Amino acid sequence: MTATPAWPPRSAPRLFVDQPLAIGASLRIEGNQAHYLVNVMRLAEGAPVKLFDDISGEYLARVTARGKRDITLTLESLLRTREAVPDFWLCAAPIKKARFDFLAEKACELGVARFVPVLTDRAVVDKVKDDRLRGTMIEAAEQCERTALPVIAPLTRLDALLKSWPEGRHLFFADERLHEDRGVSFSQALTRHSGPAAVLIGPEGGFTDAENAAIRSHPAAVPVSLGPRILRAETAAIAATAVWMASLGDWVA
Numbered sequence: 001m002t003a004t005p006a007w008p009p010r011s012a013p014r015l016f017v018d019q020p021l022a023i024g025a026s027l028r029i030e031g032n033q034a035h036y037l038v039n040v041m042r043l044a045e046g047a048p049v050k051l052f053d054d055i056s057g058e059y060l061a062r063v064t065a066r067g068k069r070d071i072t073l074t075l076e077s078l079l080r081t082r083e084a085v086p087d088f089w090l091c092a093a094p095i096k097k098a099r100f101d102f103l104a105e106k107a108c109e110l111g112v113a114r115f116v117p118v119l120t121d122r123a124v125v126d127k128v129k130d131d132r133l134r135g136t137m138i139e140a141a142e143q144c145e146r147t148a149l150p151v152i153a154p155l156t157r158l159d160a161l162l163k164s165w166p167e168g169r170h171l172f173f174a175d176e177r178l179h180e181d182r183g184v185s186f187s188q189a190l191t192r193h194s195g196p197a198a199v200l201i202g203p204e205g206g207f208t209d210a211e212n213a214a215i216r217s218h219p220a221a222v223p224v225s226l227g228p229r230i231l232r233a234e235t236a237a238i239a240a241t242a243v244w245m246a247s248l249g250d251w252v253a
């Protein structure tokens with residue numbers, strides 16, 4: 001018996017549209033997205049495209065008109081409503097551009113709700129291009145089939161982050177020196193601390209002793225170890241996010 005082909009086909013392009021979407025609406029798309037659909041994907045009239053707006057969900061649209069530099073899509077049906085995102089924040093000191101982009105991409109794929117670049121004393125990078133981060137997150141969401149984009153917070157100084165830390169949210173502090181002191185592993189800490197959470201990852205140079213003490217004295221802080229090896233900042237961030245998602249996030253069926 002031949003299997004019924006999936007509809008829309010998995011190969012259908014999937015794009016984020018920065019405006020509220022609704023069934024029956026027609027969208028004229030220009031610029032890079034039009035170039036991608038017209039010249040790269042070479043879509044013909046009638047071809048399916050999946051669109052999501054980070055507001056109401058994901059829609060099935062069809063090509064209803066094609067120009068050289070634009071394309072018109074008409075929304076036919078709602079495929080999925082916007083997903084509920086696990087209540088997990090990733091707070092990370094900015095690192096070199098390409099690796100920070102990589103980190104942002106992985107944070108989106110892994111399901112973080114909020115991405116907080118944190119300025120610390122040893123951070124080698126003290127600026128973050130928000131539009132670049134947003135572009136990276138949108139591409140990652142289009143690829144990993146998220147219907148909700150992570151919120152990107154502005155670059156925040158560590159002391160300001162601690163001062164404005166929200167009540168009731170655990171701040172898992174990834175401390176590479178904890179393993180030596182037989183400190184708590186992250187997975188152990190998660191058996192005791194469920195609910196809204198965040199992980200804090202330092203820069204390549206680590207946190208200063210003063211920063212370490214300030215973080216530890218914060219009532220929401222839970223120092224955790226990610227094992228005996230000194231991980232690169234992006235590795236530590238990805239590992240910690242994966243452990244939280246697997247224990248308390250949406251990887252748990």
Ligand code: SAM
Pocket residue numbers: 173174175176177179200201202203204205206207224225226227228229230231232233236
């Ligand atoms: N310069 C630091 C050193 O040599 O001690 C290493 C910093 S590490 C490259 C960057 C950040 O990743 C650390 O600040 C920490 O937040 C996190 N990290 C790396 N390895 C870790 C581990 N084994 N346990 C907990 N956190 C870790």
